[in-house]
Amino acid sequence: MAPSAVPVRGYSNLPAETEESLLPSRKRLKTHHGPTAASPDIQPEEDAPAAIPPHPLGIKPSGNAYTSSVDHKAAAGNFAKLPDELLIQLLELLEAPDLIRLGQVCKALYAFTRAEELWKALFVESLPKDFTWCGTWRATSLRIPAEHESHIHCPYLFSDALYRPYFCAHTDLWPFAKNIPKQNEISRLSDLSLGDYQLHWTSKPFILTDPVKEWPVFKEWDSSALLDKYSTTAFRAEAVDWPLHIYVDYMNNNTDESPLYLFDRAFATKMFLPLGTKASGAAYWAPPCLGEDLFSVLGDQRPDSRWLIMGPARSGSTFHKDPNATSAWNAVITGSKYWLMFPSSSTLPPPPGVILSEDQSEVTSPLSIAEYLLSFHSLARQTPGCREGICHAGEVLHVPSGWFHLVLNLEAGIALTQNFVPRGKLGDVLKFLRDCPDQVSGFRDEVVDPYGLFVDRLGNEFPEILQEGMRALEGKRGKWEELTKEDEEDQGGFSFGFGGGDSDDEEDE
Ligand SMILES: O=C(O)CCC(=O)C(=O)O
Ligand SMILES: [Fe+2]
Structure with missing residues (x-):
């Protein structure tokens, strides 16, 4: 879809009486959603539109x-x-x-x-x-x-x-997704093997350009097809459960700064979707090149791991890291998403404009997506480690364990996302579960020791993989980590270690 307004430089199209005062006054703004992050000098984005x-x-x-x-x-x-x-x-x-x-x-x-x-x-x-x-x-x-x-x-x-x-x-947000500097570009891969993923890509964001085109849901779903089938089914959108027909009306006709975002974890049951593999006739399946999901050993004790996402243009997710040091994939069925991503480690600052508590357990992203982009995008773009890309319909974006990400829907669209634990990130996940029990989330109350449960289940089903993970947990390189070390450290000067991305121990070896 084309941007809704022809981008023009600066804010020169604002009504005369607003133009001079807008930029200085924005620095003093507070949002009534919470505290305002320290604002850098606000530079109008190159090519930012002005037709307000x-x-x-x-x-x-x-x-x-x-x-x-x-x-x-x-x-x-x-x-x-x-x-x-x-x-x-x-x-x-x-x-x-x-x-x-x-x-x-x-x-x-x-x-x-x-x-x-x-x-x-x-x-x-x-x-x-x-x-x-x-x-x-x-x-x-x-x-x-x-x-x-x-x-x-x-x-x-x-x-x-x-x-x-x-x-x-x-404000037209499309210009923020344009002119991505070469060094920031998220790699786009047309074919990736499991071996390549494990050797080179487990710690890097990338976009798979054609893996979901075979999914039945990709062929069948758009908002009108979903409306035909699920018009009165209630889906969760933030704090509300609305019948789909009302949500679609909202999606097509609202002027909210941060539109209500449909994010439903129980969609597969509500929609009677067959899950599993391509061979078993599933409605969709995880891209095979991402390999096994080690959290599957938790069976019905695992935290929620799959979501249906739907939202209008301008909706999306403010900066966060995915739970429990899991990795994720996010498949766009219709629409397109702009991703802004940063690696994390105990030695790296959080992305510009994001506040991290001292123990790194809480990520506060106080600004709306639009306000963040207006205030911090040019600084974020110049910050080492920044990765950006647009994921189009039929494509899947890989979110490595521990990476911060902000996601903006450039158009109204539908997506599916799943969190998973790939073999190469097992050490990080074990360390997170063992060392950060206060930050572990999503397990049901009856699971009092998620780390113990995961270790037990993994030991029963995949003892060798558990051993490998334990070696990683103790800071000793396992086979996978040894093989991928050089590659992972070749990421814009960052190195990635085990345990929430803390690389100190590893480098001391
Ligand atoms: O808004 C999106 O599509 C991103 C979703 C996401 O980051 C998540 O599910 O953790
Ligand atoms: Fe996420």
């Missing part, structure tokens, strides 16, 4: 207040004394009728009470059973068509807190 339509209520970034003698908020009595972010937090305490009443007091309170995030929270909390998506969270909550919503013009309301989500939701 005027805000429907006429709201402008706060910098514009300096050149205006009129200010709606100043007329809002004592409310005017509250910083915008605090005012929004207070409004989060109100119910819908109170928001409507308060919005009748003055233009400023009208504009604040229209903030979509307030209505989204109210609507999601109310867990409505039967509803129609009406285009905005407020219209949906009030059960009115979006075109019947009032639009009182508030041309002297200058607020970053209100303008930022609108700006982020209307």
Whole structure:
């Protein structure tokens, strides 16, 4: 799909009154989702688009207040004394009728009470059973068509807190996926053997360019085919379970900064999909070149490992590492995804704009995807270790154990993802389970010792592989690691070791 706007340099197409003030004021922005990461100087991205339509209520970034003698908020009595972010937090305490009443007091309170995030929270909390998506969270909550919503013009309301989500939701994000520097490019492989994967690729991201084209789901699925079959089936999208037909309506008609993302772990059961191998008539199967998944020895005690993903353009995943030091593959069925990836180790800083707790157990990625790209993309792109690529329909991206990744849907699309433990990463997974029990996730409560369970099961089924993993765990190179050492250390100056990517021990050998 072509970008929605012709990219132009800088922000030169912004309405005149917003242009000068937007960049300086963005540095002071806080998101009301959480703390703001330290912002670097914000450089307009090369080729970044600028065609942001005027805000429907006429709201402008706060910098514009300096050149205006009129200010709606100043007329809002004592409310005017509250910083915008605090005012929004207070409004989060109100119910819908109170928001409507308060919005009748003055233009400023009208504009604040229209903030979509307030209505989204109210609507999601109310867990409505039967509803129609009406285009905005407020219209949906009030059960009115979006075109019947009032639009009182508030041309002297200058607020970053209100303008930022609108700006982020209307910024064309395609340019961020373009002009990928050569050294950052994620390798694209048309055929990869299991041997090559184990020898050279277990610790590297790559895109397999044609492995899923044979999958029945690839041939059959698009959102209308899914709608025909599963219209009333409820799928999980973040905090809600919505029938597919409502989610698809939402997907096709929303202007959220961070659209609700369908991410369902129980899809195979809900959709009656046969699983297994190609030979057994499965609906899809793991790319054979990735080899065995050693977590399969856990049987029904394994943490959830497969998800159906669906979302509109601009949806996606903020920076994170996959759980329990597992690797993953992510297959695009329809649409396309931009991936921004970084290796991790105890000696490397986290990606720019990402905050890591001291024990590295918690990754905080406070910004929305759009805000991250606007603020940090050019810095991220210049940071050693950065890898970027676009995964198209029919392709599969490999996420190596321990890598940070941010994923943006460039178009509306459907994907399948699976976490797995390849042989070459067994040492990392064993070390994670043994040494970071507080960070282990996804096991059911009755599994009190995931490390012990995994070692037992592996010992019963694959004693040699367990031995190999144990050698890796103790920091001694096993056969696979020995063979892949040179290759892994040849990654932009980084070396990858066992145990959450900590290479210190290994290098001391
Ligand atoms: O949004 C996506 O497709 C990426 C999903 C992902 O990273 C994950 O499932 O861990
Ligand atoms: Fe992930």
